[in-house]
Amino acid sequence: MEKDIFQRIIDREIxxxxxxxxxxVIAFLxxxxxxxxxxxxxxxxxxxxxxxxxEKDLLKLVSxxxxxxxxx
Numbered sequence: 269m270e271k272d273i274f275q276r277i278i279d280r281e282i283x284x285x286x287x288x289x290x291x292x293v294i295a296f297l298x299x300x301x302x303x304x305x306x307x308x309x310x311x312x313x314x315x316x317x318x319x320x321x322x323e324k325d326l327l328k329l330v331s332x333x334x335x336x337x338x339x340x
Contacts, residue, residue, distance in 0.1 A: 274310045287340075292325060293332050305340040309333040 276282045277296060284296040287307055298306040311329050315321050321329070 272314075274308075275314065278310070278312055287336055288332060293329055295332065295336055305337075307336060307340065309336065 271279070271281075273282065277284045278294055284299075286294065286296045288295040288309075292312055293309060294312060295307055295309040298308055309329055309332055311321050311325055313321075313325070318326060
């Protein structure tokens with residue numbers, strides 16, 4: 269399977285302004301932001317949609333998104 273754009277960012281094949289990263293989650297600024305501070309928070313394990321992510325991992329992702337949103 270070919271890597272998607274998110275995996276290529278995770279693997280540092282595509283440059284990105286990374287705001288946060290740990291073993292499970294990466295957050296980076298959107299390349300075409302809708303407004304200032306527009307960022308994406310991505311689970312590092314591939315999934316087709318949110319339903320494929322385990323609940324504990326989804327909670328971590330959403331919690332980190334909220335934390336970063338409050339900082340930005």
